[in-house]
Amino acid sequence: MSIKLFKYITNSCLNSRTVMRFMSxxxxxxxxxxxxxxxxxxxxxxxxxxxDSLLDVIVNNNLDFDGFGACEGTLTCSTxxxxxxxxxxxxxxxxxxxxxxxxLDLAYNLTDTSRLGCQIIxxxxxxxxxxxxxxxxxxxxxx
Amino acid sequence: xxxxxxxxxxxxxxxxELGFYFWRLALAFFFLFLSSSxxxxxxxxxxxxxxxxxxxxxxxxxxxxxxxxxxxxKLKTMRWKYLNRTIRKYSKxxxxxxxxxxxxxxxGFYCAQQLLKTIPGCQVDVFEKLPVPFGLVRxxxxxxHPEVKNVINTFTKTASNDHFRFIGNVTLGxxxxxxxxxxxxxxxVLAYGAEEDxxxxxxxxxxxxxxxxxxxxxxxxxxxxxxxxxVDLNANHAVIVGQGNVALDVARILLSPVDKLRKTDMTEYxxxxxxxxxxxKVTLVGRRGxxxxxxxxxxxxxxxxLPEVSTKFYxxxxxxxxxxxxxxxxxxxxxxxxxxDASQKTEVRDKYFDILFLRxxxxxxxxxKVEGIELAVNHLEGxxxxxxxxxxxxxxELAFRSIGYRSVQVDPDIIFDxxxxxxxxxxxxxxxGWLSSGPVGVILSTMSHAYQVASMINKHFDEGLxxxxxxxxxxxxxxxxxxxxxxxxxxxx
Ligand SMILES: Cc1cc2nc3c(=O)[nH]c(=O)nc-3n(C[C@H](O)[C@H](O)[C@H](O)COP(=O)(O)OP(=O)(O)OC[C@H]3O[C@@H](n4cnc5c(N)ncnc54)[C@H](O)[C@@H]3O)c2cc1C
Ligand code: FES
Numbered sequence: 001m002s003i004k005l006f007k008y009i010t011n012s013c014l015n016s017r018t019v020m021r022f023m024s025x026x027x028x029x030x031x032x033x034x035x036x037x038x039x040x041x042x043x044x045x046x047x048x049x050x051x052d053s054l055l056d057v058i059v060n061n062n063l064d065f066d067g068f069g070a071c072e073g074t075l076t077c078s079t080x081x082x083x084x085x086x087x088x089x090x091x092x093x094x095x096x097x098x099x100x101x102x103x104l105d106l107a108y109n110l111t112d113t114s115r116l117g118c119q120i121i122x123x124x125x126x127x128x129x130x131x132x133x134x135x136x137x138x139x140x141x142x143x
Numbered sequence: 144x145x146x147x148x149x150x151x152x153x154x155x156x157x158x159x160e161l162g163f164y165f166w167r168l169a170l171a172f173f174f175l176f177l178s179s180s181x182x183x184x185x186x187x188x189x190x191x192x193x194x195x196x197x198x199x200x201x202x203x204x205x206x207x208x209x210x211x212x213x214x215x216x217k218l219k220t221m222r223w224k225y226l227n228r229t230i231r232k233y234s235k236x237x238x239x240x241x242x243x244x245x246x247x248x249x250x251g252f253y254c255a256q257q258l259l260k261t262i263p264g265c266q267v268d269v270f271e272k273l274p275v276p277f278g279l280v281r282x283x284x285x286x287x288h289p290e291v292k293n294v295i296n297t298f299t300k301t302a303s304n305d306h307f308r309f310i311g312n313v314t315l316g317x318x319x320x321x322x323x324x325x326x327x328x329x330x331x332v333l334a335y336g337a338e339e340d341x342x343x344x345x346x347x348x349x350x351x352x353x354x355x356x357x358x359x360x361x362x363x364x365x366x367x368x369x370x371x372x373x374v375d376l377n378a379n380h381a382v383i384v385g386q387g388n389v390a391l392d393v394a395r396i397l398l399s400p401v402d403k404l405r406k407t408d409m410t411e412y413x414x415x416x417x418x419x420x421x422x423x424k425v426t427l428v429g430r431r432g433x434x435x436x437x438x439x440x441x442x443x444x445x446x447x448x449l450p451e452v453s454t455k456f457y458x459x460x461x462x463x464x465x466x467x468x469x470x471x472x473x474x475x476x477x478x479x480x481x482x483x484d485a486s487q488k489t490e491v492r493d494k495y496f497d498i499l500f501l502r503x504x505x506x507x508x509x510x511x512k513v514e515g516i517e518l519a520v521n522h523l524e525g526x527x528x529x530x531x532x533x534x535x536x537x538x539x540e541l542a543f544r545s546i547g548y549r550s551v552q553v554d555p556d557i558i559f560d561x562x563x564x565x566x567x568x569x570x571x572x573x574x575x576g577w578l579s580s581g582p583v584g585v586i587l588s589t590m591s592h593a594y595q596v597a598s599m600i601n602k603h604f605d606e607g608l609x610x611x612x613x614x615x616x617x618x619x620x621x622x623x624x625x626x627x628x629x630x631x632x633x634x635x636x
Pocket of ligand 1: 247249283284285338
């Protein structure tokens with residue numbers, strides 16, 4: 001148990017946002033902020049580095065999004081479905097590929113401005129981006 | 144006492160605030176250390192002599208000891224306050240809520256994951272017929288789709304939870320009964336999938352080289368029970384009855400270059416057999432039309448991209464479809480557009496992949512081995528296929544049936560809907576995944592379904608429906624041990 005405790009403390013030290021921020025500023029890298037609006041109304045803001053995908057941001061920050069990113073960004077699951085504002089959708093540099101659209105076709109609550117989170121790569125101009133994370137459940141009765 | 148300790152571990156693991164609590168603790172001790180050293184240095188300087196004034200040193204250390212003890216005492220009271228709060232908040236923890244899940248496919252694992260999260264401290268035991276977990280993700284998903292299998296990492300994370308137990312080699316209906324599970328667990332979750340493949344029930348189905356796609360898939364994926372099936376790939380033309388993703392999986396494996404498959408973790412014996420395959424043409428036969436196909440666009444696109452394979456549609460079958468594409472809703476629209484575009488291509492390659500619509504198999508032809516298949520021509524009334532008198536036959540040396548799966552009632556006590564071959568929900572006994580929703584949909588839909596059921600269980604728990612005291616695995620493990628051939632060592636984690 002004491003080893004577990006020790007592990008927990010060291011882990012929490014290493015994961016702590018302050019430490020991360022400190023470490024990355026020493027690398028002179030600017031962090032990009034992204035907000036996730038969950039279906040239950042929660043809003044979660046997290047930071048990532050340039051070149052990270054939205055899925056990376058969620059994984060690196062240990063955000064608890066049920067079932068998100070099951071295929072780990074390999075474009076085979078559509079559990080990383082997110083919805084953007086029209087404006088943000090249009091301003092993304094990369095348009096969705098056929099393969100991404102194919103996977104999106106299987107997603108619940110599909111919209112015209114839906115994308116897969118693992119395919120959206122952060123860059124400086126996306127700082128402050130807000131995305132909607134639709135419910136993974138397709139039936140309102142259970143929500 | 145044990146549960147209190149568990150509770151502590153749980154608090155430490157999960158509560159962010161406690162992280163800060165430890166930070167404060169560490170910080171406080173650091174300052175204590177700093178100030179004590181400073182103080183002794185200060186005293187040394189003040190008295191200028193180290194040796195003669197040891198009583199002062201002693202008294203300072205005793206004073207500091209007292210201070211730190213006092214501090215520790217305060218911490219203890221803080222800890223008790225925390226404990227009280229968490230006990231109240233997570234009193235579920237102490238109650239010992241036991242859940243028994245049967246089947247360790249995606250449905251079982253996603254349900255376990257969600258239960259462990261929403262009912263903190265509940266104990267989840269998963270029983271599996273096979274020695275190894277993950278169900279169709281291991282033995283169904285095609286080996287050339289390793290990315291899909293990444294979800295195993297998520298499942299493994301769930302399995303590493305202290306409150307999760309995996310019990311392999313235990314079959315419901317053979318080693319244990321539903322009644323025994325009911326006696327041991329507050330909630331029983333049936334997640335044993337839909338393993339039986341549906342039959343065509345036409346003459347000739349037992350001819351050799353008429354193969355069930357399920358078995359073929361088990362064969363190339365290394366499922367122990369399907370290791371020795373007979374399939375002769377010394378055939379020019381293979382017909383697959385069915386137009387879903389499973390049918391496409393079989394077609395793709397038959398038409399893929401073996402060197403590509405060698406890079407996957409497909410079984411050696413299958414690679415061996417496939418490397419000697421003579422199959423040049425695969426035809427996918429479906430009862431209905433292009434608008435009703437069950438396969439998804441991703442799998443079709445993969446077929447279209449296979450090297451050395453040209454995709455063809457039978458004459459006139461795609462003619463009128465162009466006009467209606469623009470009116471279709473999105474997922475269908477993109478699929479039909481892709482099919483239409485493919486049907487317009489005329490290039491000729493080494494191998495063929497054909498799609499034939501509006502045909503119902505009426506008999507498999509041949510004396511001992513498959514020689515062909517006789518089909519009835521259908522027309523559509525709305526979404527339904529209606530057989531006409533017109534007949535049509537195809538010559539083939541190999542044929543598969545891939546018309547879907549069916550769940551079975553593995554224990555007579557299971558409330559089983561014979562019409563739909565599914566198990567409905569009941570407080571105390573739940574069903575998830577293909578067993579509950581029917582054998583359709585991808586892992587995403589199974590996940591969504593498992594989450595729904597988990598939240599239902601959570602709701603029933605909150606309403607106090609499942610509050611009886613249950614022995615959990617203690618009881619079952621005794622039963623399993625007394626069973627012939629079962630011993631504790633078989634129970635792997
Ligand atoms: C050939 C094939 C390919 C597929 N490919 C994909 C794909 O590429 N991508 C995708 O998203 N989805 C795919 N799917 C769908 C996906 O596999 C299913 O959605 C999912 O596996 C259903 O999960 P389940 O847990 O309900 O059933 P299963 O995965 O079948 O799990 C049931 C488990 O219960 C066990 N069991 C059975 N009977 C008993 C018993 N009596 N006692 C104890 N345990 C028992 C079984 O051994 C098994 O482990 C595929 C399905 C098939 C059939
Ligand atoms: S994580 Fe699977 S598609 Fe994005």
